[in-house]
Amino acid sequence: xxxxxxxxxxxxxxDEILATGRGPHEISTGISPSGEIHIGNLRExxxxxxxxxVLKERGIEVTLDYVADNFDPLRKxxxxxxxxxxxxxxxxxxxxxxxxxxxxxxxxxxxxxxxLSSLERLRIHVKVYYADQMYKSGMLVPQIVQAxxxxxxIARILHECTGRKVEPEWSPFNPxxxxxxxxxxxxxxxxxxKAATVDYTCSCGGRGTVSMKGGGKLTWRVDWPARWARxxxxxxxxxxxxxxxxxxxxxxxxxCREVFKAPPPFPxxxxxxxxKGMGDMKKSKGNVLSVHRMLEVLPPEVLRYLxxxxxxxxxxxxxxxxxxxxxxxxxxxxxxxxxxxxxxxLAGADQFTPIxxxxxxxxxxxxxxxxxxxxxxxxxxxxxxxxxxxxxVKERAGYAIRWLREFAPxxxxxxxxxALPPAARALDAAQRAxxxxxxxxxxxxxxxxxxxxxxxxxxxxxxxxxxxxAFEAIYQAxxxxxxxxxxxxxxxFLEHDFVVERLREAGKAAAA
RNA sequence: GGGCCGUUAGCUCAGUCGGUAGAGCAGCUGACUCUUAAUCAGCGGGUCGGAGGUUCGAGUCCUCCACGGCUCACCA
Numbered sequence: 396x397x398x399x400x401x402x403x404x405x406x407x408x409x410d411e412i413l414a415t416g417r418g419p420h421e422i423s424t425g426i427s428p429s430g431e432i433h434i435g436n437l438r439e440x441x442x443x444x445x446x447x448x449v450l451k452e453r454g455i456e457v458t459l460d461y462v463a464d465n466f467d468p469l470r471k472x473x474x475x476x477x478x479x480x481x482x483x484x485x486x487x488x489x490x491x492x493x494x495x496x497x498x499x500x501x502x503x504x505x506x507x508x509x510x511l512s513s514l515e516r517l518r519i520h521v522k523v524y525y526a527d528q529m530y531k532s533g534m535l536v537p538q539i540v541q542a543x544x545x546x547x548x549i550a551r552i553l554h555e556c557t558g559r560k561v562e563p564e565w566s567p568f569n570p571x572x573x574x575x576x577x578x579x580x581x582x583x584x585x586x587x588x589k590a591a592t593v594d595y596t597c598s599c600g601g602r603g604t605v606s607m608k609g610g611g612k613l614t615w616r617v618d619w620p621a622r623w624a625r626x627x628x629x630x631x632x633x634x635x636x637x638x639x640x641x642x643x644x645x646x647x648x649x650x651c652r653e654v655f656k657a658p659p660p661f662p663x664x665x666x667x668x669x670x671k672g673m674g675d676m677k678k679s680k681g682n683v684l685s686v687h688r689m690l691e692v693l694p695p696e697v698l699r700y701l702x703x704x705x706x707x708x709x710x711x712x713x714x715x716x717x718x719x720x721x722x723x724x725x726x727x728x729x730x731x732x733x734x735x736x737x738x739x740x741l742a743g744a745d746q747f748t749p750i751x752x753x754x755x756x757x758x759x760x761x762x763x764x765x766x767x768x769x770x771x772x773x774x775x776x777x778x779x780x781x782x783x784x785x786x787x788v789k790e791r792a793g794y795a796i797r798w799l800r801e802f803a804p805x806x807x808x809x810x811x812x813x814a815l816p817p818a819a820r821a822l823d824a825a826q827r828a829x830x831x832x833x834x835x836x837x838x839x840x841x842x843x844x845x846x847x848x849x850x851x852x853x854x855x856x857x858x859x860x861x862x863x864x865a866f867e868a869i870y871q872a873x874x875x876x877x878x879x880x881x882x883x884x885x886x887x888f889l890e891h892d893f894v895v896e897r898l899r900e901a902g903k904a905a906a907a
Numbered sequence: 908g909g910g911c912c913g914u915u916a917g918c919u920c921a922g923u924c925g926g927u928a929g930a931g932c933a934g935c936u937g938a939c940u941c942u943u944a945a946u947c948a949g950c951g952g953g954u955c956g957g958a959g960g961u962u963c964g965a966g967u968c969c970u971c972c973a974c975g976g977c978u979c980a981c982c983a
Contacts, residue, residue, distance in 0.1 A: 402923085426983070436983055470981055559980085615981075634983035639910050642979065666912070667983065708912065710977075717944065718919095721931095755944080807943075844946095851940060862940060870942095880943055 403737040404706045409449040412630060412661050420455060422447050423628040423660065424521070425462035428489060428503040430473055431685045432510040434698070434713065435668040437517075441702045442632045442665050444519045445741050459521050461514075462622060465490040465503030466526035466612050468569075468578050486577030488612070490527040503527075513686040517695045518743060529622075531609030536591050538621035538655060539607045542567040543586050543593070545654035549617060552649045556641045568593055570611035574601025578611055617654075620647040624655035631660040632707070638664035665707035670715075684715070691797045693719070697726055700742035715802040723754035723794075748787040752780055754795065757788075759880045761795045762809055763888050768792055774888050778843070809874045811889065816875030819868075819901045826868035829857045831902030833869075839891040847883025872901035 412420070424443045426436045443459060450457040466488045472481045476495065484492040489503035499505040514521060529535055542549065543566070550561040566583035570593050580598035587593075591607040605611055613621050622628065637643045648659035670684060689698055692715065701722060705711050726739075726747050752760075752775060764770035768789045775782050782788055799808060822830075832853050837846065854865040869886070870879040879885060886894050 427981090429982080433983090439983055467981090557979090632983090634978095635911060636978060636982065639979040641909080664911080665983075667977075669977095710912070720944085759943080809943090847941080848939075855940075863942080866942060878943065881945060882942070884945095885943090 403741065405445045405449045405703075405741060406737070408446055408663060409453065412446075412450070413453070413455070415661060417629050417658070417661075418456060420450060420457040420629045421626055422457065422459045422630040422632075423462060423622070423626060424460070424632060425464055425622075426510075427464040427467045428506040428510070429467065429470065430475065430506060432506055434684050434686055434689050436510075437513075437686050437689075437698075438665050438668055438702050438707075438711075439632050439634070440514065440519055440521070441517070441699055442663060442707050443630075444517075445703055446630065446632075446663065448741060459519075460524055460626070461521035462524045462526060462529075463503065463507050464526050465501070465507065466530055467615075468612075469502070484576075486575075486579035488527060488571065488578065490525070491576065509685070509687045513690055516690055517699060518746070524626075526612075527609070529625075530612060533591070533608040535613070535621055535625055536607045538625055539568055539613060540586075540588050540591075541654055542613055542617050542621065543583075544588075545650075548653055549650055552646055552653065553616065556646045556649070558641070567614055567617040568607075568611055569614055570595035570605045572597035572599060572601045573603045573605065575599040581611070616643050616646050617650060619643060620651035620655055620657075620659065623647070623651050623660055624657035627657055628660040630663065632663040632665055635664050635666055635708070638662065663707060666710040668702075668711040668713055670713055684713075688801075692794060692801055693723070694726075694747065694791075694794060696743040696747045697723055700726070700738065700744070703742045704738040715798075716804055717807075719798065719802065720755045720758070748784060750782075750784065750788045750791050752782075752788065752791075754791070757792055757795045758799060758803070758807065759885075760888065761792050761799070763811060763880075763885070765811060766796055778884075778888055806878070809876060809879050811873055812875050815897065815900050816871060816873075818875050819871045822868050822871060822901065823864075825857055825859050826864055827902045829853055829859060829865050829902075830868055830872060830898045832857060834895045834898035834902060837886070837891065837895055837898075841887060843881070843884030843887040845883070846886050847881070850882055868901070872897055 422443045424440050426432055426439060440461065447457055447459040468486050468488060469481065469484050469492060471485060472478045480493070484502075490501050492502045494500065494502055494505040496505060499508060511523065546565075546567060549567050550565060553559060553561055564582050568583055568586075569578040570581045570583060571578045572581050572595070575597060577597070577599070581595045582597075584594040584596055584602075586607075592604050593607060593611060594602075594604050595611075596602040612618065623631070633644060644659075644662055644664075651657050651659040686698075693701075701711065701713065726744060726749070757771075760771055760774055764774055771792045772782055772785050772788060775788065833850065836849055836853060841849070850865055850869070851862060854862050857865075859865055866882050867877045869882050870877055873879070873885075873889075
């Protein structure tokens, strides 16, 4: 269903939600911390946050939560894990197995903590539920009892919706084996409502009785609706994989109504974010771009904008190379801000400090300054950028530097050489004459345009037939490569004395 | 096989209650011999995937078809 876009998607979703007449509202998100939480996962939380924002604007009572699924079992040894350590932890809850780096309290915490701090930077404030705490505190005991009692109804729903046969021994509850610590190979043998316990046997030979308070977990398709009923959740965004017919939303909605006697949340499905040329991001494949890393290269508002400007059900193909520059400049260029004002506002553009220097330009300046932030300010000021807020410029320059290191195409990179590059000695006589004469003609305070004109004038005087050779001479003298940023402006940005001295030196240097 | 998304200028995409198509880039022309996705001015360019239907009128709504992408054990 392609709906006509007469307003921003979040406003439209808000309309639909209000039409349901439910409330107060709770928007729930949740991501399993089984691996690095990446920009694709972030779509879930940002989508939720934008809807949250719009509902609040309208005066609706609404809260936003994030359920950290840290009680999920480890499914397999992912490529980024040490098999020797982790193969024995398969099937155990993520909250109960060791941290990959040793610096966090658990495997789950290792991935969760950086993500939660990234959310703070994105100004997304969520009420965090930890799944292990939900279970251990007994919060879900009523739902566990309902699920165990409604086992047959659940089995029927799963069978009808998915066509999958449910094993006779199947149970919606997976006890954690007291012997081996795994929850993936246990069988429920009975339960006591009164004692809130479950009896089990395990393929490892273990058997026993566990508490419903943290002794096990509902299986995913039941866990989800249990949460909806318990919290209760009225709105939930989820990936398109759950939205398919017979998928976990469909079965969850039925289970929620029939077994937990509660209405399912309003669904907001979203598409995946793929990395340009690298396919979908998959935690299990390890080809992810963590939110944390992303925030080193993009200010939070810009990262939000990437997601907010696109309708949830449309795929985003993210290219962190050159197109990232355009994305950045949509925030610092007043002219382009008229493009999608609503999306910019919801992305938090009003919290963004424009510095008045195009990002792609800053990328050049930063390199001319040899990554020295103080020098960046000096260069900008020398070239008629007022720089009213040096701190903001330095911060942005930091993004430029990290972008250059991580994602910039090679042909945009250069570095001003401290000493005359060896390649400059290979310049021919005409090129050297050109450089010498240029050295004599430059005056302090010349603008980029003036120098640009001067280059042509002198090239002509020296009798060069191709101006390309003149440009090459300049680049070889300063960068040791045949190409570089626009020459006139480039020289204007550098210190006058340094430029003159280098030109003289290169002009004299003959091939060995 | 089911579901979802897409198919509009060479490319990337916008198209607001349906009122006979827009932007950026590329291209062409000119400006200063032009180079860092150079800059400025101007210009051209589209049977809106196909076929039906509703309508005075359809890129826009309905039906069917084609092609492409994704998804349907866990995964955002």
